[in-house]
Amino acid sequence: MNEPSTTSFPLTMAMDTFGDVTFDRDGNPLSHAQTIRDIVEQGTLADAVGVDFFGIGEHHTDDYPLSAADVVLGAIAARTERIRLGSAVTVLSSDDPVRVFQRFSTLNAISGGRAEVILGRGSSTESFPLFGFDLSDYERLFEEKTALFAELLKGGPVTWNGSTRASLHAQDVVPHAENGPFPTWIGVGGSPQSVIRAARRGFNLMLAIIGGSPARFAPFTTLYRRALEELGQPQRPIGMHSPGHVAATDAQAQEEFWPRYLEVIRHVSKTRGFSIPTKAMFEQEIGPHGSLYVGSPDTVAAKIATNLTALGASRFELKYGMGGLSHSALMTNIELYGTRVIPRVRELLAEHPAAEGSHIALPEPV
């Protein structure tokens, strides 16, 4: 048996969006431009109500037009003081690690050191043909590019050779990060090799848990901690990202979310080749053994606290929004998450500190 790790990290309550296009009162999709302006509002509100982190996932489709998430994050940075800002995720394999570093180092400068990056594949693949990459090269691209990104984060001149971009020789890459490397995560969906890669590169671990029982990811957190130990690296924070929707009551949250969810999954299933979920499957997912956080603030908070404890994770990231919901429903979701869910999660974790295996540090009560 290994010594139980005593390392703990502060609880971080985060939100992220894929930039899902919102609809107006009559059920018509809003323009891409309006959706983007609304996301700036949403990020600003998240800061005001006490959300710790706001993320935007890179996408390149008509229903998720957030292809330049870092620009939007820059606008939010200029209007906020406290909230941390980052990607969720940056599709590094189809991007240039040097440019990703430059953009997020710039965001870090604008925000006074509040930038973070989550690197990953995400679940969409549109950026590969768009930028001229072959999906079957995915592993090589990601492996090489995460290695280069880790080098860039160290600061100082970078020397690098590989097959996926031009070599660098003692290259100064600007802007220099102000206070050392900004937090970098790897988003992992289920691949054990990706967990080990995150440890090997010295990146934090973000588990994308979008279906099924969250508890089945517990062995991944053990794998990550063991891998860090064997590599002689310090322990690092573990986060979990899951979709959901918060409204005043359970019934209202479900009524708002289910038809939109069904529609989006119906659409996505065509390109992914899987079958369409039934209402019974949805009910399983919003229940205690599923991965959707849909309900009243109390329902969602209880589920978050339970699963953070089960996984020994210190960060929860709610993917809010679902194509077709209204901007005002999303604003309500953010407000309830900040003012009701977050305090309740803190209370629950303080009431039942998971003595063994807890990796969450809560501030002392004032």
Added chain:
Amino acid sequence: MTSNTRISTIAVLGAGHVGSAFARVAIEAGYRVLVAASGDPQKIELIADVLIPGAEPRWATDAIADADVVILAIPLHRFHAVDPVLLAGKIVVDLMNYWSPIDGVQPLFEDPALGSSEIVQRRLAESFVVKSFNHIGYHELESERRPAGSRGRQALGIAGDDEAAVSAVVDLVERFGYDALRIGGLRSGRILQPGGPVFGALLTAPDFARAIGYDAAA
């Protein structure tokens, strides 16, 4: 393959999300499980230790040689690197799927006249290829297991050209905790592929049969 093969040792090629989930279920069903990834077994020791307690990491060559059945749970784009000679004479269960919008275009699998497992069989000409387990999610493979005869037990389709190999896999599926449904030869296996009526769906045997257009009584 003529004799009745009773499976006791399983080689799982691939220690990713699919391979490790399959291996865990196989160990819990009482099989001896050898796992192999590309190259040195040391590279997957930690994964095996944490995620697949009880599995023995091996070089692929050794794992295959010692096994009664070989599970192909590698990324499809790595299949071309598998040496058919190593697999000659073995029952090979193909868990792989080809879905170009996600995997990218794989020229080897771009024949519209053939299912992906038919292409696998053509390449592994001396092996007995069986298609199964490909249409259920890897996490559902663990969570949806139920004892024989219990209500709501899910069905898994099995397609293969060799009757003895199919029978061996039927036994495997049943012992894992699923109703095994023989759907015919590898050609019929195309109905289990992405975009098909049962891919990613959880169905009991009668619903499964209906979904693929078989009479429930058949």
